[in-house]
Amino acid sequence: MSSSLLGLSLLAGQTGATGGTVFHAVNPTTGENLAPDFHEASLAEVNSALNAAAAAFEIYRAVPAETRARLLDTIAAEIEALGDALLQRAHAETGLPLPRLTGERARTCGQLRLFAAVVREGSWVDARIDTALPDRQPLPRPDLRRMLIALGPVVVFGSSNFPFAFSVAGGDTASALAAGCPVVVKAHRAHAGTAELVGHAVVRAVAACGLPAGLFSLVHGGGSTVGIAMVKHPAVTAVGFTGSHAAGRALCDAAASRPHPIPVFAEMSSLNPVFLLPGALRDRGPAIATGLCGSFTLGVGQFCTKPGLVFALRGADTSAFLEKLSAAVQGAACATMLTPGIRSAFLENRAAVTGLAGVTLLAAASAAPDAKKTEAQPSVAVTTAQNFLAHPALATEAFGPFTLVVTAETAAELTACARALEGQLTATLHGNTDDLASAAPLVALLEQKAGRLVLNAFPTGVEVSPAMNHGGPSPAASDTRFTSVGTAALLRFARPICYQSFPAALLPAALQDANPLGLMRLVDGQRTTAAR
């Protein structure tokens, strides 16, 4: 299958030109360049793709929900039809193990089908009808009907760490297409071949559904210049991004400085603090140690929900926990990171933390990492709460298999640490029944810091479901009012519109008296699926 890769952008159903700067994907396990050459798209090509998206929007925004659902289902089927070749290419480009990639593919296709189901059911448009009150005094009330409609073309930046689930046909793309928005993806260079394979699958699905080719484009681009140009293009109405804080912030700033600013949904950085309460450590400290080691080394620590900070009260149970954690980390395997650049950043950020006074390396994997295999060595460091509170730099995210345990002398110190935290995707609490009986104040504090609170489990593993929230206060995400995972993610790409005194023939089906789509609606303040 890799022989069928073109190394070209896919621009509204057409392949891009050769002739741009050429780059290669690299196998991080071997360091070798992977065929083929990839050609960066020109700015003119990018602009043409975005203009095609704007034209496609005028058609796609008005197709029935069933058409959008069928597109999402078809994309899932086309991705599955790529078979093992897709997994092999992704494995070669990312170093991620095949079982993980197999699971991520299933999650990605399941995500597409879940959004299809949400679109088919249809109530996400939050239809509201206020019927006319012609005799009301002092003024009559007109008939008012409101629903959510698609925002417009969306630019998606593929992430490095999820080559399927947060990439070309990942959550951002699926939710944008579900909401009724065309998508132009900027492929991540590190898995350009995986991106192209999935891109072809989407292109085939768009064609199979008889939809305009401009509905989807995939751009191979060079760094921030093309990215910023995409964000600044007048046709673009929203941006989805998963990656570093610096890159996300640059996109946010570009979007905010447009003549007409647009929202950027950037999911950026998070330390995912874990609070270990005394009873939990007493009852099951060893199990927590094993679980924590598994969680912070999962995927070589390359999850946005990796627990990177752990807080506990000093004491015998904590000491025993740390001993068990040390042993677990010593036994953990070194493993290949996604790219040499990510490995370098990991080493640099970890050194920024471990190099500070008062930080002690507690343990590292006993095996030595092989730089030629882009390997990282799991490790854990410890410091005190006083030191943590004195040095904000200790809250630096080291994206990789590292976590910092912070020991507090008192519960008040623990609370002070919680209060000092910046915005997080998740915050986790381990506590037994006694701990939890007095945990409400800590929970209240963490509610203000994080998008998801986890009890007696670990934050890695993000369910794709209606109740998931994957987001959080800045800097974890750029817009804490929205999630990037779960069915609510499509609310990012929609906006309300109100129709006043419109006849049924000019109203969307969602707002017609007969309720032909059978939606749950708010009619004169009452939620109902009935016609009116």
Place this chain on the structure above:
Amino acid sequence: MSSSLLGLSLLAGQTGATGGTVFHAVNPTTGENLAPDFHEASLAEVNSALNAAAAAFEIYRAVPAETRARLLDTIAAEIEALGDALLQRAHAETGLPLPRLTGERARTCGQLRLFAAVVREGSWVDARIDTALPDRQPLPRPDLRRMLIALGPVVVFGSSNFPFAFSVAGGDTASALAAGCPVVVKAHRAHAGTAELVGHAVVRAVAACGLPAGLFSLVHGGGSTVGIAMVKHPAVTAVGFTGSHAAGRALCDAAASRPHPIPVFAEMSSLNPVFLLPGALRDRGPAIATGLCGSFTLGVGQFCTKPGLVFALRGADTSAFLEKLSAAVQGAACATMLTPGIRSAFLENRAAVTGLAGVTLLAAASAAPDAKKTEAQPSVAVTTAQNFLAHPALATEAFGPFTLVVTAETAAELTACARALEGQLTATLHGNTDDLASAAPLVALLEQKAGRLVLNAFPTGVEVSPAMNHGGPSPAASDTRFTSVGTAALLRFARPICYQSFPAALLPAALQDANPLGLMRLVDGQRTTAAR
């Protein structure tokens, strides 16, 4: 009552200091300064109010919905208890007639009570429960529960044109308090006394409900320095604003440049285009002319939904319509604008439009405006679609009693005009049955331009109800995904949070199995009010 005015900021229940720069409200009808002196708050005072709001948030975010509802009801009652003194002061400060102010007060109190009802009912939190699937393969699903929670302290900038409904206890404040957020209002200088009276009413209500005084502050401030400082204060999590595009954009830029950017809901500028289709002009051209004149001169044209652009096809019916419109405008009264500054801006912006080549003044009120009474003269100008398309400056908002009629030669020209429009709060269509049979393409175009589409009526008059949408694509509003009027306005000040594997005792009532609040919830993908 005006003798009881202090001229001081209300900072977390305490009056601000004297000694800052002093200013007066001015009676625009007479030009006279109104007592008392108002003292601008210092930056230190502003910061203390915002810090008090942050402290109050930790209490207020956790009070039962009933407490929030009672606060809103109490504010309404306290405003009503101010009696005629409030109306008299507002009349003196704004020049708006007493009947209008009486209606606006009723709307404002009704708005507070409507949000109270929404909070009492409670389903706005969009509670979602995905129950645990411990036996799922390949991985179990944890119990996940998601709802909306309050964002944090909100800064509200009072508008000039609605001294009650978009000011101290207007829609922004009511929706923020409803969502669970403390509010710090920057009073509009032009009606500082009205603001202070309403501010005292809110302070009394906060105290009567036993809530922390920091929940509400009212700042008398000097121009943009204080405003920008408020937006940049680290405790602030969102901003509500209604006013000019330049001021709104400055606030948006300040918010976007923070270390942790926050959302600004700025409702800024809109021309509210009206499309008059041929059948409608033939059937009821004179009635439309009368209605249009009434709409664009209502409130001296000082509504954000004032129709400032009117499009029609050239022809005999349009000529007759224009004759009728001329007569109506000639008979319209000159009236006092809110402030001399608003009047100057109106004259300047109107001149920018009427001074362009190809624009003809069609008619003006036959009475002469009295500058000493800050009066504006209703007027209407005409131009061609070709001229409109050639000169984007013709789409300049003149906030006041002026509208521009654009005549097109062909339906294609009309469509081109629609396509050339920037984002709008509203777009209006007048058409008879024949017109509407072929209006779908125009409607589809206007859906992409406006937040509310009005059929065979006029856009002035914004209902406060569940289905209202008052917002629209940039530059009409800074965030087209939200409304600033209607019950959905409180969604601006909330964010989702997810609880994973939490026991009932640590869950908010909205997410407990028993559904003690009786909310409509999404449980395992099904909408239900049942317990589980």
